[in-house]
Amino acid sequence: MEEIDRRIVTLLAQDGRMSFTDLARETGLSVSAVHQRVRRLEKRGVVRGYAAIIDHDAVGLPLTAFVSIKPIDPAAPDDAPDRLSHLRAIEACHSVAGDESYILKVRVASPVALEDLLQQIRASANVSTRTTVVLSTPYEHRVPHLAGEPDPASDPTQD
Numbered sequence: 001m002e003e004i005d006r007r008i009v010t011l012l013a014q015d016g017r018m019s020f021t022d023l024a025r026e027t028g029l030s031v032s033a034v035h036q037r038v039r040r041l042e043k044r045g046v047v048r049g050y051a052a053i054i055d056h057d058a059v060g061l062p063l064t065a066f067v068s069i070k071p072i073d074p075a076a077p078d079d080a081p082d083r084l085s086h087l088r089a090i091e092a093c094h095s096v097a098g099d100e101s102y103i104l105k106v107r108v109a110s111p112v113a114l115e116d117l118l119q120q121i122r123a124s125a126n127v128s129t130r131t132t133v134v135l136s137t138p139y140e141h142r143v144p145h146l147a148g149e150p151d152p153a154s155d156p157t158q159d
Contacts (some may be wrong), residue, residue, distance in 0.1 A: 001046070004029065006146045008037055009046060013143040016050040053141055061089075061107040064134040065114055068100035069127040080125040087124065089117050100130065 001009075007027055011018055018026075023034045041047045056062060069080060080102055081093050092105040104121070108114045118129050 001146075005037060005041060005046070008034065009041065010143060010146060012038070012047060012050075056107050060109050063108050063110060063114055064137065065106050065108070066132045066134070067104040067106055067118065067121060068096075068130040068132075069102050069104065069121065069125065070100045070130075072126050072128055076126060080127060083125040084121060087117065087120055089113075090121075101127075 004027055008023060011023055011026055020031045020035050020038070023029075023038070024031045027034060029037070038047065056064070071078075071080070078101065081095075084090055084093065084104070089106050089108050090104050091107055094103045094105075095101070096103050106114070106117060108117055114131070114133070118131060121127065121129060
């Protein structure tokens with residue numbers, strides 16, 4: 001990926017609503033050139049979409065947990081993601097190496113709601129669960145450090 005495209009991706013990761021005019025100003029390109037590059041990044045699947053970052057406490061989902069799942073029958077088909085896709089409280093499903101097969105990130109309203117969700121997960125996917133409840137989140141949704149981009153952590157001139 002070209003350096004200018006990495007810069008555009010970084011800027012959009014910081015603010016997905018940044019206008020083409022602001023992107024142009026930050027990159028030194030014309031608005032039409034930025035527009036063309038963004039569309040090309042979208043077409044290539046580098047930029048897959050734009051989303052609002054929600055305050056989960058404000059919408060009544062203050063409890064976050066990570067649920068590791070493992071099939072009860074190791075010979076059963078590996079279809080847990082499909083079996084669990086209807087459970088909207090599951091924010092993310094990650095296939096992992098290790099003792100468990102998947103780690104789920106879930107958000108619910110209360111401990112009682114978490115208990116209910118765990119029961120639904122076990123019944124829907126025929127899995128055992130191990131749960132870690134999040135106490136606080138010092139940071140999340142960080143802008144990635146892209147390959148080929150200077151690392152601000154190692155450059156004292158960067159803020």
